[in-house]
Each structure stands twice: as structure tokens, then as C-alpha cells.
Amino acid sequence: MFRGIYCNATGTRHPAHGRAGDQRGGMTYLGGLAEHAIHMWDAEDGGGHVIERNVIANCARGIGLGLQAEVHDTVIVNNTVFSEHAGSGEHDVGIVVERAHDTRVEHNTVFFSSPEAYANGIEYRWGSTSNLTLTNNLTNRLIRARDGATGTLAGNVTDAEAADFVDAAAADLHLARCDLDGIAGAGATSGVADDLDGDARAATPDVGADECVE
Secondary structure (H helix, E strand, O other), rough: OOEEEOOOOOOOOOOOOOHHHHHOOOEEOOOOOOOEEEOOOOOOOOEEEEEEEEEEEOOOOOOOEEOOEEEEHHHHHHHHEEOOOOOOOOOOOOOEEEEEEEEEEEEEEEEEEEEEOOOOOEEEOOOOOOOEEOOOOOOOOOEEEEEEOEEEEEEEEEOOOHEEEHHHHHHHEEEOOOOOOOOOOOOOOOOOOOOOOOOEEEOOOOOOOOOOOO
């Protein structure tokens, strides 16, 4: 569980930090974009990293792969990301993969409750990205390619509503009912065996991190 990791645009000013902090003449700042709650800067080929079953609420950014280096052979699966904040210099994307290779983003739920939230729930970036699949993710924002990235998309839903979830305002993004049109049993075949709670997925799975069980 990751909650409330972001920089405050108001309040107490903070000192500048970093390698040259002692050379900045006492400079201070307010706000700014914090790192992702979970950020894998790089990953070698064959690493087989899995980022799964995390609950992220009201953080600046949820999950990030890469930034300046290549990331290989990683799976992001069965995570939920919620934010009530408007998009700003302090609040950004739910899940982003940059310069990713042989990477799967599957069965995640990203829900932003503010009408002024950041436009993209999931982003994938840069032309060097290769063999990326985004499957059965549930969000109420865009899933967007940027900066020449390509990927294979299947079974994703981008028009989720708060009523689809048990308690979106409290970051509980379990499905509210097992008969949600366009979500329940609407996923593409993915090979993901279970959900965020360890419940078995149906042959035709629900979209998002939760497989509804009656």
C-alpha cells in the first residue's frame, strides 16, 4: 500500500536537494513532481521482474518503468492506482512505461476521481519501445502512446465510472458487481491466472485488477 507520496504546492518551503545542493545558495522550493510510488529505473534482459498486487492512492505518479535507461522483461499486473487530485505539476500519470522491451501491462485498474485529473491513466513512450502489450486494463482516462512508442492493445476499457467500484473515493477499486456491462467477462485472453486477491480468473476474465467473485 502506497499513499500520499507527492510534493505540496503550498505550505512550508523545502531546501533544494541533489548532488549540488550545497552550491545552490540556500535555494528552496514548493511543489514539483515526486517520483512514482514504484519506479524501476532500468532492468536487464531476462530479469523477469513482476510488479503486482500493489494499491496506490493519491500519489504523484503510480508505477513507472524506465526514464533514461532501457527496461526489459517486466510484468505490471493486478495493481490499482487511485487519485482524487487534479492534474498539475504535482500530480501526473497512473502507470507509465518508457523505453520498454518485452514488457506486459495487464489487468491493472487506474481511476482518477477529479474531473480535472491528468488526461492519461496509462502511457507508453519512446520509439525504442518494443514488444509491449497492454491487455485488460481498466481506467477512466486515456491509454496513450507518446513520442513514437508502439504497443499491442487488447481488452482495455477507458470509460470506467465510480459506480463500477466498491468505494472509489476510498481507493477500493474492487468491482461493485459481477454483471458490469463491458467489464465483467469482457477481457481478452491474457494468461493471467488470478487477480489482486488471488482469486482465479475465468477463461474470459473481467477487465481490471479484480475478478469479481459472487
